[in-house]
Amino acid sequence: MLLLVEQILNGLQFGLLLFLLAAGLTLVFGIMDLVNLAHGSLYMMGAYFAATFAAWTGSFLLGALLALGATLVLGIVLEVTALRHLYGRDHLDHVLATFGLILFFNEAVRLIWGPAGLALPLPSWLSVPVEILPGVYYPAYRLAIIVVALAVALLLYLGVMRTRIGMLIRAGASNREMIGALGINIKLLYTLVFGLGAVLAGLAGLMQAPILTVQIGMGENILILAFVIIVIGGIGSIRGAFMAAIFVGMIDTLGRAFLPDLLRQVLNSAAASTAAPALSSMLIYLLMALVLVVRPEGLFPANRR
């Protein structure tokens, strides 16, 4: 029971992190029609920046804030120098160009920070367990991730649905030429959206950093999970990304935690311990396959043009 509560919270926390990543990806795709594989690199850079700045300033929060700023700047520079020229091109071109960017970022990180990973230590006030239910303790830091990510999700929702910028973003997603014709500076809007996506990715990266090590290629595996989420949720839909991210986070975490025991009920223990790791890493892909069979356009497709 205790384990179950803990694992559900872990799943929620992982799902929310995935949402931060997937939201940026799906926003950029929905509005600029750009497939950005280098999104995972921004996630990685967020973590590296945070580890570096936290070491410099000696403060976790200050380091995190500086890292967010740095990721924003990096995202904007990236958009203005490279990605802007890819809008309107074939998706395949996007994939290749941003694949090149991943190579570049991984190598640049190796050059600057060296091949060994970094650690981002937690401040003492975040590394204590909190009693969430009578007798149930949960790490404060993971709880903080849940709170921050939920707050960001809410802000994102309000920002997109209730503000003027959000209205422009939605308008840009449904008809690019029209809002350009209405005199909106569409270039600026795109740069802004890309910067927002970069910050979200950086935030996810720096929040994940204290849990895992900060290392080269950390953005790539999680990027593919973000893709799975987008496919399940429906490309371009933030709501879909949110639902699918929570779903995937839960299934992945709970699967890894409980599948070995479940399998042991049916199989002998040797076979179960062989099959469980492979099967639990397959679970979300099987889920994706299932969604594709039932609804190829995703569970919550964005409004069709």
Added chain:
Amino acid sequence: MSKGLNARQAVAALTVAGLVLLPLYSHLTGNIFVLTLFTRIVILAMAAASLNLIMGYGGMMSFGHAAYLGIGGYAVGILAQEGVGSGFIQWPVALAASALYAVVIGALSLRTRGVYFIMITLAFAQMAYYVASGLARYGGDDGLTIYKRSDFSGLVDLSNRVQFYYLCLACLLGAVFLIWRIINSRFGLVVQGLRSNEQRMQAIGFPAKRYRLVCFVISGTLCGLAGALLANNTDFVSPAMMYWTRSGDLMVMVILGGMGTLFGPVAGAVAFLVLEEVLSQVTEYWALIMGPLLLLIVLFGRGGIMGTLGRLDRG
């Protein structure tokens, strides 16, 4: 047609001639490394050629093609580990396993189009990667060493460098020939027609999905053969064979050489891997140059090597 060779055909002919004569060069100069390098290049060129069949001619942008390399490789590796050393068993199993995977993945992925297809093929390949990492019996993350190459009972000796090279080259040329026959057949024309205008083809009465799926499976099977060759070349299989950057590399080779041209992927594979080799000798941080170079190729090099040569021909 009758006014001799144009630039594209000349480059294709020169590439093939160079590949055929390479062991001679290696023998004369005593440079064994170049033969090892080009064995790898020839194998990956075959994988790229198979990818080109669905990507260039079929319009299916698969970002998970490395999975077949892994499946073909693991089929050889696992059978070798279990004591089945005969290539007459290993290789058909490798082909059958790749074909089977392609049927399942194709049936699911081909329900979607465009970016979805790119992402889904990527995700499934990554799934294959994780499954291989979870195979504790066969080395898991660390991979599996193959102590004895596939045995073809005296027909060819895979441990002989030159024989193995020519076997790989024969497979590559055979694959290119097969692809040439396919794209000029009625089947191939239907697949290319589907790429240009699916609605129209369906209106004429062609079952789009079935044609695409068959094409997808042929491509995957060919790449599975490349995987079996690659496993024999390195005497080692590991999940890294199907890591997604490998799929990306294959895509780059196709684009660099010229998507939808017969010899483009071969030229692209040679150019890409030789460039990688040269850059890595200049600096340890070769990807720092390679990455932006890719970006520039995408931005300015429309149609790749073959596309550029084609423009040359037209003046």
